[in-house]
Amino acid sequence: QVQLVESGGGLVQAGGSLRLSCAASGRTFSGYSMAWFRQAPGKEREFVASISWPGSNTYYPDSVKGRFTISRDNAKNTVYLQMNSLKPEDTAVYYCAARSGIPESRSSKYDLWGQGTQVTVSS
Numbered sequence: 001q002v003q004l005v006e007s008g009g010g011l012v013q014a015g016g017s018l019r020l021s022c023a024a025s026g027r028t029f030s031g032y033s034m035a036w037f038r039q040a041p042g043k044e045r046e047f048v049a050s051i052s053w054p055g056s057n058t059y060y061p062d063s064v065k066g067r068f069t070i071s072r073d074n075a076k077n078t079v080y081l082q083m084n085s086l087k088p089e090d091t092a093v094y095y096c097a098a099r100s101g102i103p104e105s106r107s108s109k110y111d112l113w114g115q116g117t118q119v120t121v122s123s
Helices: none
Strands: 003-007 010-013 018-025 032-039 046-051 068-073 078-083 092-100 117-122
Touching: 003 092, 018 032, 018 092, 018 117, 032 068, 032 078, 046 068, 046 078
Parallel strands: 010 117
Antiparallel strands: 003 018, 018 078, 032 046, 032 092, 068 078, 092 117
């Protein structure tokens, strides 16, 4: 059974940092692009970051560019999201996703998802 398991969420003050992890198990993710999305209450799922295989290309929307960094450790089948200078508007459930092929910003292009981890940023 293929699984993506996120961890690292929590409560942090505005301006603080968190690092999310997504551990993949059940198969090798060689050739897979990985991504992070987030969803706040009452809002649509939003693209946060993506990374190609084996990790040479990364992509971010303007809302997080310069503050968030996605990376991957292929030996550990793990992808990370380093989040700095957090803002209250970053509050959401963060999801890890995987797809075979090039990175995409549309959630519909990903077929493997984790269960999500809550990130809450207080003002």
